Amino acid sequence: MEDKLHLAFGIAGNVTSVLLYAAPIFTFKRVIRKRSTEEFSSVPYVFTLLTVLLYFWYGLPVVSYKWENITLVTICGVGILLQSSFILIYFWFTSARGKRMVTLMVVAVIVVVSITVLVSTFVLHDRHHRKLFVGSISLVFSIGMYGAPLVVVKQVVQTKSVEYMPFNLSLFSFLNSSMWGPYGLLGHDPFIAIPNLLGWPLSLFQLVLYFIYRKRDIHKEPNDDQADLEKTPKKLNSSLARR
Numbered sequence: 698m699e700d701k702l703h704l705a706f707g708i709a710g711n712v713t714s715v716l717l718y719a720a721p722i723f724t725f726k727r728v729i730r731k732r733s734t735e736e737f738s739s740v741p742y743v744f745t746l747l748t749v750l751l752y753f754w755y756g757l758p759v760v761s762y763k764w765e766n767i768t769l770v771t772i773c774g775v776g777i778l779l780q781s782s783f784i785l786i787y788f789w790f791t792s793a794r795g796k797r798m799v800t801l802m803v804v805a806v807i808v809v810v811s812i813t814v815l816v817s818t819f820v821l822h823d824r825h826h827r828k829l830f831v832g833s834i835s836l837v838f839s840i841g842m843y844g845a846p847l848v849v850v851k852q853v854v855q856t857k858s859v860e861y862m863p864f865n866l867s868l869f870s871f872l873n874s875s876m877w878g879p880y881g882l883l884g885h886d887p888f889i890a891i892p893n894l895l896g897w898p899l900s901l902f903q904l905v906l907y908f909i910y911r912k913r914d915i916h917k918e919p920n921d922d923q924a925d926l927e928k929t930p931k932k933l934n935s936s937l938a939r940r
Contacts, residue, residue: 744838745780745783760827844899
């Protein structure tokens with residue numbers, strides 16, 4: 698029974714992960730339409746890419762026992778493809794400063810993943826220590842993935858607007874952690890269970906924040922064209938009065 702539940706949560710986790718990894722599509726449709734990344738942050742997408750790369754390696758038979766984490770490997774493969782696409786689009790439309798930041802973060806991702814793969818392959822020669830090493834690193838960055846959208850919390854509170862904290866990303870993070878947490882517990886795998894059990898309240902906090910500020914109006918300064926339109930009637934009235 699436990700094995701069946703484990704498999705069921707793994708399949709459900711694949712579904713919610715697809716939703717999570719594909720959630721930024723709506724954000725990037727806006728980016729492409731406006732040809733600008735505006736105030737959106739690249740941090741969540743880079744963190745997610747790093748996490749899926751690490752867990753993809755963790756799920757392979759080199760680290761895990763045979764194909765016990767096949768569901769993890771398949772969904773991480775999809776995640777790698779989607780997140781890489783989003784980061785490329787972000788890089789194309791962001792400012793020069795944004796390009797530098799993205800480049801530095803992607804280089805850091807490559808370094809972390811490369812070191813993890815090399816150490817676990819050539820330095821550690823038994824599966825137990827490989828799993829402990831790769832799992833520990835994956836756990837840390839997985840928690841970072843769930844917490845990455847919180848980088849915009851300060852902006853949300855200051856502007857009283859959730860415009861740049863996408864609802865879909867927060868919702869699917871919540872659903873995803875709700876599936877993979879039990880999957881890790883049923884599989885007696887703390888490296889999958891712990892980050893998702895911690896990611897659940899982080900995602901819930903983002904949803905609470907969204908519902909607090911979603912109906913708040915943003916105070917916007919009128920642009921020059923609007924200002925001119927507002928001044929026109931006043932000018933006409935002054936001219937008529939002089940006549």
